[in-house]
Amino acid sequence: MYSQGLLKQDTAAVESEEFLAAFQDRIDAEEKIEPNDRMPAAYRKTLVRQIGQHAHSEIVGMLPEGNWITRAPTLKRKAALLAKVQDEGGHGLYLYAAAETLGVSREKMTGELLAGTAKYSSIFNYPTLSWADIGAIGWLVDGAAIMNQIPLCRCSYGPYARAMIRICREESFHQRQGFEIMTRLSQGSSEQKSMAQDALDRWWWPSLMMFGPHDAASRHSEQSMKWKIKRFTNDSLRQKFIDAIVPQAEYLQLKIPDPELKWDPERNDGAGGYAHGPIDWDEFRRVLKGQGPMARERLRARREAWETGAWVREAALAHADKRDRQRAQVA
């Protein structure tokens, strides 16, 4: 939509050592790279991959919580959840628009999602079984998203960095909303407390997996950090997240489901941090292969939304066409 054909522009040109070094100098000088700037094809490809996956995550991420809109316990909770789910849809749209500035169309990205060939965050392949899951998602999933996404506000690619600023502001609201639900439940009846604990038990490990594979297994991290797309490695962000969440769980009087979790004064270069037990990377790999508990259902729901929404797209295009013709007549 915005800058179709830019991908060809890079591939047609030879990427000389001087060009690559000059590009890296711009990155090292913290200059923002903008859509019309010449950039290495691999830089563009990495951004299209990451921003596309991120956009899909926001859109698929509407489904687990959308599941509870009709069953929210009060009108206030329903209104807040409805607004949150709408926000996630908006984030998807900013991100698709940011990816479009790199020359890839939203139709192509959507087609890949619906065909099941595009990745989206593993976390959204788990079911939301109780109202407490809505609290746990806000607290942990939005919490993990913020930890990962605040550094993306300083990403070297301008449109992505700028989209992330607004997204992070909204995600902070979501996180507080989730923590407030967890606070109320954990201060409630014994049944409510056990709902909150059960939600933490089920969402804890998948939330840690959101940060991606261990650094040693992360094929993109090194280059993405060199290009200042990523500012921190997967493991360092995961560690920051754990260090932030453990005291919050203590405040809620909930138990993190990790018997090996303990304070380690040597962590974080001697500043101290929490050591944790092993993450089940086999489960992570299975989910990435499309074998997550809700994977089929998520794609089915997206395909159905695409098909039943066809008339809206047609009506919007017909309206735009009519408006253009009216404007042409006036001119």
Ligand code: FAQ
């Ligand atoms: N799930 O080499 P790395 C949200 C893939 S938004 C699925 O470490 P990279 C808001 C990775 O793509 C949540 N796939 O890759 C919300 C790569 O695959 P590829 C999404 C994963 O890119 C809240 C391969 O593994 N956030 O939650 C995952 O350097 C509540 C190798 O990995 C973003 O997308 C995973 N967890 O680092 C919405 C943030 N982890 O392409 C609704 C932006 C890794 O080679 C409700 N993205 N993979 O086939 C990033 O920061 C990065 O892309 C990482 C992965 C950190 C996700």
